[in-house]
Amino acid sequence: MxxxxxxxxxxxxxxxxxxxxxxxxxxxxxDPCYLDGNSLGPASDAAVATLEHVVEEWRTLGIRGWTEGDPPWFHYGERLGDRLAPMVGANPKEVAVGNSTTVNIHTLIGTFLELADGNRIVVNELDFPTDHYAIRSQLRTRGLDPDDHLVVVESDDGRTIDEGDVLEAIDDETAIVFFPSVLYRSGQRFDLEKLTEAAHDHDAFAGFDLAHSVGAIPHELSAIDADFAVWCHYKYCNAGPGAVAGLYVNERHFGETPGLAGWWGHEKETQFDLETTYTPAHSAGAWQIGTIPIFAAAPLDGALSILEDVxxxxxxxxxxxxxxxxxxxxxxxxxxxxxxxxxxxxxxxxxxxxxxxxxxxxxxxxxxxxxxxxxxxxxxxxxxxxxxxxxxxxxxxxxxxxxxxxxxxxxxxxxxxxxxxx
Ligand SMILES: Cc1ncc(COP(=O)(O)O)c(C=O)c1O
Structure with a gap:
C-alpha cells in the first residue's frame, strides 16, 4: 500500500x-461520521451496560450497594484507578478516580504549593483556560498575587510553545511546572520527561494536565518521575459527559495532606470511625474529596474494557x-x-x-x-x-x-x- x-x-x-x-x-x-472524540467520546454498549448495572443495583440493593454491589461502590475510585495505572505508566495505588479535572487541579496545585520551596508556577499562554483560573485562585488563597506568581510562557506563533522557552522560564523561584501533555487547540505534544527533569533540576515539582492524551497516548508517569497529573475521561476514554476525572500522585508524596481534603480521601479502614481528625489514605485515593458520583464513574468501567482489549x-x-x-x-x-x-x-x-x-x-x-x-x-x-x-x-x-x-x-x-x- x-x-x-x-x-x-x-x-x-x-x-x-x-x-x-x-x-x-x-x-x-x-452521527454518520464522528470526529469530535477529543471533546466528548461516543457511547459504547459496554459503558451503557455498566451504567445500567449500577442503576439496577441502586434499585435492588439501595444503600447496601456501597458494600454489596458487584463490585462494591465503596472502593470504586481506587479500583478504577488500579485499572488505569498501566495506561498512564503508574505504580499500584498511584492513580485514583474522583472529582472533576478542574477540582483535581485545585487540590493538587494547592498540595504542591504548600510543599514547594519556590512560589511561582510555570504555565503557558495556550493552556485550556480552566487551568489558569484554578491556579490563579490557589495562588490568591495563599496571598500570592497571580500576576506576579503565574509565569506564563508565551507562544511565538499563536499555535505552539517552544520547549526551550519553557526551560528558560524555570528557575529557583519555581514551585511547580504545570503543563498539558497536548495543547487543546493545535494538538502540540510536549516532552513530559524533559519538563520533569527541568523542574526537578530547580527543586520544583512537575505536574501535568493529560486531558488530551489519556486514552490516546501511552504515558510513563512513574518512569519519568512526574510528581502529579490530572485528566478527564469523557474525551479519549469515552466515559460520558461529566464523567468522573482521574489523578496521579507519585508514591513518594503519599501521606501529604491534600490541598482540598474531604472524607472520601480518608484512610478507608477508619473512614467510618468518623473522627474529625483527617488521616489521608496512603495512596492517590487521598486526593478524592467527597462521595464518588457512582453514576458518573460507572460508564468508565465498561468504556475501559474497550481500551484494555485494544x-x-x-x-x-x-x-x-x-x-x-x-x-x-x-x-x-x-x-x-x-x-x-x-x-x-x-x-x-x-x-x-x-x-x-x-x-x-x-x-x-x-x-x-x-x-x-x-x-x-x-x-x-x-x-x-x-x-x-x-x-x-x-x-x-x-x-x-x-x-x-x-x-x-x-x-x-x-x-x-x-x-x-x-
Ligand atoms: C486541557 C483541559 N483541561 C481541563 C479541561 C476541563 O476540565 P473539567 O473536566 O473540569 O471541565 C479541558 C476541557 O476540555 C481541557 O481541554
Whole structure:
C-alpha cells in the first residue's frame, strides 16, 4: 500500500488492512461520521451496560450497594484507578478516580504549593483556560498575587510553545511546572520527561494536565518521575459527559495532606470511625474529596474494557496513522482552498487530533456538521478533527476531506455563516 496514495480506493484498502476496523462495532454512533472524540467520546454498549448495572443495583440493593454491589461502590475510585495505572505508566495505588479535572487541579496545585520551596508556577499562554483560573485562585488563597506568581510562557506563533522557552522560564523561584501533555487547540505534544527533569533540576515539582492524551497516548508517569497529573475521561476514554476525572500522585508524596481534603480521601479502614481528625489514605485515593458520583464513574468501567482489549500502544499507532493520513490529504486537496494544518507534523510532536486552520472556521465547522461530519471549532480559526482509531475509518477521513472540498469549492459557507462570526 502506498502511504501517500490519496485515492478513494486506497482509503478503502487501508480499512481492509486495519486490524482495528471492527472495534467501531462496539460503539453506538449517533452521527454518520464522528470526529469530535477529543471533546466528548461516543457511547459504547459496554459503558451503557455498566451504567445500567449500577442503576439496577441502586434499585435492588439501595444503600447496601456501597458494600454489596458487584463490585462494591465503596472502593470504586481506587479500583478504577488500579485499572488505569498501566495506561498512564503508574505504580499500584498511584492513580485514583474522583472529582472533576478542574477540582483535581485545585487540590493538587494547592498540595504542591504548600510543599514547594519556590512560589511561582510555570504555565503557558495556550493552556485550556480552566487551568489558569484554578491556579490563579490557589495562588490568591495563599496571598500570592497571580500576576506576579503565574509565569506564563508565551507562544511565538499563536499555535505552539517552544520547549526551550519553557526551560528558560524555570528557575529557583519555581514551585511547580504545570503543563498539558497536548495543547487543546493545535494538538502540540510536549516532552513530559524533559519538563520533569527541568523542574526537578530547580527543586520544583512537575505536574501535568493529560486531558488530551489519556486514552490516546501511552504515558510513563512513574518512569519519568512526574510528581502529579490530572485528566478527564469523557474525551479519549469515552466515559460520558461529566464523567468522573482521574489523578496521579507519585508514591513518594503519599501521606501529604491534600490541598482540598474531604472524607472520601480518608484512610478507608477508619473512614467510618468518623473522627474529625483527617488521616489521608496512603495512596492517590487521598486526593478524592467527597462521595464518588457512582453514576458518573460507572460508564468508565465498561468504556475501559474497550481500551484494555485494544491496548494503548495499538490505539496510539492507529491514531498516528490516521492523523498522518489526514494531514497528507489536507496538504494535497485543501491547500488551494485556504485550509492549512496548524498541528506539528512530526508524529511525536502531536496528540490525537489535527487542527485545520481556515479564516472562516466557524462557518466551515457548521457546514460540515450539517453534512454529518461532527467536528468542533476553537477560536480564532481552528476546526479540530479527531480521527479516532476506535471508530473512524480511513474511508471516512477521505470522505471528510472531500466534504471540505465540496463546501469550499462551491462557496457554500454563506448559507451557514454564524452571525457576526467568520
Ligand atoms: C486541557 C483541559 N483541561 C481541563 C479541561 C476541563 O476540565 P473539567 O473536566 O473540569 O471541565 C479541558 C476541557 O476540555 C481541557 O481541554
Amino acid at each position: 502506498d502511504e501517500f496514495d490519496t485515492t478513494e480506493s486506497a482509503a478503502i484498502r487501508r480499512d481492509g488492512n486495519d486490524s482495528l476496523f471492527h472495534v467501531r462495532d462496539r460503539f453506538d454512533l449517533a 491496548g494503548i500502544d495499538a490505539i496510539r499507532e492507529g491514531s498516528v496513522a490516521r492523523t498522518e493520513y489526514l494531514i497528507a490529504l489536507t496538504d494535497e486537496r485543501l491547500d488551494e482552498f485556504g485550509v492549512s494544518v496548524g498541528t506539528p507534523r512530526s508524529p511525536d510532536g502531536r496528540g490525537g487530533h489535527v487542527a485545520l486552520e481556515h479564516d472562516r472556521a466557524y462557518a466551515l465547522g457548521n457546514a460540515l456538521r450539517e453534512r454529518g461530519y461532527v467536528v468542533d471549532v476553537r477560536p480564532p480559526g481552528v476546526v479540530r478533527v479527531c480521527p479516532s482509531p476506535l471508530y473512524v475509518s480511513y474511508h471516512e477521513v477521505w470522505e471528510f476531506v472531500e466534504a471540505v472540498v465540496d463546501v469550499l469549492e462551491h462557496d457554500r459557507l454563506e448559507a451557514v455563516d454564524r452571525e457576526g462570526v467568520t
